[in-house]
Amino acid sequence: MSRSVVDNTVSSGNSSVAIPTDISGQILDLDEDDDLEVFSKDTSTTLTDGSSFNASMQTSPASMINQYKLEEDADTKDIFVTVDNPESHVTAIETYITYRVETKTTRSEFDSCEFEVRRRYQDFLWLKGRLEEAHPTLIVHPLPEKFVMKGMVERFNEDFIETRRRALHKFLNKIAEHPIFSSSEDFKIFLTAGTGELTSHKKQGPGFLSRMGETVKAVAAAVRGVRNRPQEFTDMQEYAEAFSQKISSLDKITQRIIREQKEYLEELKECGPTYTLWSQSEEELAEPLKNVAGCEDRCYKETEEQVKHLNDHLIPVLHEYVLCADTLKAVLRRRDNIQVVFEGKAEALATKAADRDAMRDELDKAENRLEWANNALKSDWIRWQKVMRSDLRSAFIDTAERNVSYYEKCLAVWESFMQSQRTDAEGNGKVDSS
């Protein structure tokens, strides 16, 4: 329920340095499922029991509110998150931007109905990381990139900040709409905790070393390679590849269109003034020429608006889904790694003689983990496809509507010219047969 803007707290860097003593024990047991418990308190109890994905969802009261649904209806939406009001903060060490994050909710697990906090980009990164660690085979909506490499976009440039703000807003809303993520404790803390509270909560998370451990594991797994990947996941892989290519192409095409439009605008800018110049040498023709000049100027403005809209609305969506495609590939890789671990243990059991009981236990856990990961991925994949379809459909419809509106406005401009010429002709006693 904190509302104040805290601006003199120095945020630590991306990784928390301190390693709490209670975690050190876990470094040895990285394959245990218990580590999941630490990250997402609400749902981990349901997820670690290894039973099927859907059944486990019903046991926890918290999760009952967020039943796994294939479709999110607007009517049933009970949490609304807004990101706005970027502000610049200057400290001795750095300058950074914070955004206001406002939450309105009727969910019972929240202490209140309204929250307002200030968050910076790092905080969003942290949240994303936590969600990914807790649910390696669920698809987390991408964050806007750290910085734009193309062109010289300054971090504190107004357009950049606005684009980022919109993307952050979308990110949080996607999280809120996700049946599993929205009930994440980290998410709740992100939305409600004061800056200091958040900082200390961040420090509780798995330390740098444990994260390193995960990465090492992943690399090792990648080297080993998965042996019997089920066909459906191979299909998903192929889809992810193809989708990535197509959406990247669309992104590039749209950017090219914008470039061409801007060059067209450069030339169009000269039209109106040229007609105006001409009108100054004429008598009878002065009026229609000035009229045409006015029309060209108005069309110029409309074209400018059109380009801006394309840039502000279609490009960000395409861009998001380019990043999504990468996320899909990453999720599939993580799933593969979990399978590799399982396969490794199965092999170990088959070959080693000693400690069979302990190993069998481990194997069971690995198998459960794999099964859970696979089911989670399959369900989320379907959910993601529906969301993708809806998002892209909306974006394309919006673009088409905007184009129609653009042409309608230009049409009105030229028709008013025609009208003026007709009334002129009637006024002068001439009747044009055109």
Add this chain to the structure above:
Amino acid sequence: MADSGSEDIAVIGNTDLTPSESENNLKNTMVEKGTNLLKMMEISVAEAEKRTGKNAVNMQETYTVYLIETRPVDAASEGTNPVPDSLWRRYSEFELLRNYLLVTYPFLVVPPLPEKRAEFVWHKLSADNMDPDFVERRRVGLENFLLRVASHPDLSSDNIFYSFLTEENGWKETVFETGFQAKADSRLKALNATFRVKNPDKRFAEMKHYGDELQSVISQLLRVRARAADRLYGVYKVHGNYGRVFSEWSAIEKEMGDGLQSAGHHMDAYAASVDDILEEEEHYADQLKEYLFYADALRAVCRKHELTQYELEMATMDLTSKKQQREELATGMIRTFSLKGMTSKLFGQETPEQREAKLKMLETQIEEGKEMVKERNAECEEFVKSAWVDIERFKEQKDHDLREALISYAIMQISMCKKGIQVWNNAKECFSKM
């Protein structure tokens, strides 16, 4: 259809007439001044063909010839549809005709020819004279030229023009026989006059200035439009890539496939629609170009006025100087500095007989001079009167034509907007089905 190789003079009018009667008809038609030729006959430039032949330096060359067809206006009403008379002409022959008209009627604003070489092109149009689109546009321009001349109150009754339309062989010789080339003013003479004329008619000075402005602004407009057309072409064509990618993408999707595929078709249609749009754009450019070249013709009339005025001024100055010399000789007073005066001071006065002789010569010269001034004055007045009538006629024609051109430009824009609305509405419908 082509009447090539025919030695006969092509006849107009009733083909039932005897040759001698037709001859009379021809003569009557030509003699009647102020008759609009177009009221008598239909003229068209129906076709263009490539020919190869030997040129003046006996080298092979390829050139284009144009088929001029003429037909009596009342032919259709007789129920028969007689084959039109026709002959082939090259562009250079059109040029010869126009040069003849320019020299013979320097007080008229002579209609211009379409451009010799393609200028103000944008990238899609080639600047090649052999390009079929260029040839076609030139054909239309040549027809327009003939119709303009044929509908001019004075030019339409010119014999050389008439035989250009009707006499295939020997026409060139006939033109040269008029000796018009000798009457042409040298550029140097004209330029000299422009700089030295003291009292040109204000109206002509203003007209010349207007001609300069018109030429400058239309050139600018044509350049701007050519560049804008180039850019617009790019914008439309890039949309074609959407079609391709949507099609490829639809192959990997299940529910979205159909919507994407059909939307893709509309994107292709959108990309293709720019070709028609720009063809109409070309037509508008041609209308502007005609007046660009007309501006030149207008300036030519003004320059001729300056020359005529200058010659009058020269004759007047000459007369004045001669009169002054006579006075000096008669009174013995030397008013102005002259070499004669100097030498007579140095070498002594002339004898009375010498003076007598000189005076007599001067008197003759003065009489001749007076005649010259009277002549030139009459020429000048005549010129100013006729030219001004034609300039007024031209002004009205220009105002009317350019206004029509602007209207047709607006119509073109309207058509383009309507096409855009249709395509994007269609695309929107397809997107909705995604």
